[in-house]
Amino acid sequence: MLSPAAFLDAEPASSPVLDDVPTCTSVPPERPEGPPGPCAPPGLEEAMSALGLQGEREYARDIFAEVMVCRALPQRALPRAVTPEMRELVVDWLVQVHDYLGLAGDTLYLAVHLLDSYLLSGGVRLHRLQLLATACLFVACKMEECVLPEPAALCLLGAGSFSRSELLRAERRILSCLDFRLHHPGPLLCLELLAALAGSNPQVILLATYFLELSLLEAEAAWWEPSRCAAAALSLAHRALDGAGSGLEPELYSPAELGLLEPCMARAALRGPEPGRAAIFLKYARPQRQGTSLTAAHLLRCPKPGTPEP
Structure with a gap:
């Protein structure tokens, strides 16, 4: 059986090293365009209608290909300072903040994706991990939410471990590191x-x-x-x-x-x-x-x- 992922080429490898959050010294390479996506399955247009997307039925196959053939991140180890247990802690905290603020479900998945993308780009100091996670959530909110949480409120939820200016600076570093490639059909x-x-x-x-x-x-x-x-x-x-x-x-x-x-x-x-x-x-x-x-x-x-x- 051929899975949707079989239509993709391998993800290009890169191994930049980061000195601190939020600093990134490289830009991810351009993604090569892969072959056409999988054939639309039977009932796709009806499924789109069931999701309230009647107006998108004409583009159902294109939407299916975009969503179902999305690449995974390359298989690389976390930065030396960040263990899987530390990542669990910060993602668990993100879930609590996301739930407390009543944000959309897609916002959480995008925030974690941005966090992993940045972590896989290089090293990060442990005491800046919460700042990085908060900045990723802030960027995700700008992509998915109609009403943004105030930076000052996010700083308070971080128990004062970082300032508003540090949060905004972290946001700029993330955008620069990821080259503004923020779209991710989660x-x-x-x-x-x-x-x-x-x-x-x-x-x-x-x-x-x-x-x-x-x-x-x-x-x-x-x-x-x-x-x-x-x-x-x-x-x-x-x-x-x-x-x-x-x-x-x-x-x-x-x-x-x-x-x-x-x-x-x-x-x-x-x-x-x-x-x-x-x-x-x-x-x-x-x-x-x-x-x-x-x-x-x-x-x-x-x-x-x-x-x-x-």
Whole structure:
């Protein structure tokens, strides 16, 4: 089976070194244009209509190709000063700030993507990691939100560890480092499109959204294509609720291609509210989200046939 990612060339490698946040000494190279994207699956126009995009049905195939063939970040190690545990801490804090401010879901995914993109560009001093994360969230807000949080408010949420001028300077450094390449069709949009194509019910979509958000805590998730992350979350949610025989249609990825992602998401769901990574679990344990994190843990501990072992 040929996955959407097979239509892409390999990501060009680069290894600039950063002295401090927010300083970047290189600009990412131009991305080569790949071959045309995958053929549109049956029912795509109907799925676009289900998402309230009736006016975009004429461009459904182009939108599908843009979203589902988005590249992953290159597989490179985090800067020496930033361990996966430290990245977990700062992403967990970002989730709390994002939830407190009531921001759009896409804003969180874009902020984490910008954070990983900057980290993979070179080194960063540990005491500047929270400043970098806040600046990434601020940039993401400018891309996704109608009303921006005030820089002074973000500084207060950072407990005064940085000033307004430092935040704005960090923003400029990020924009310079990433060469203003901020557009990123994140996995949440992929999930919505795949769920509409599969005709998934709201309970499945909510559970898949939880699994997908948990993947933000995993450093290796930055190396996974957004569409593959979304497909893994939706597949795991379907099988956790319905057991075997609930495969997704269209099946863009083979079970082997999702084999590493689904157990990773399942393990993250079973960890529960561990210190330093509890924000997502507690967020989805609320009645407004139907106690999804508690339900997920129960389903994964008592799996139905066909659910992957964590």
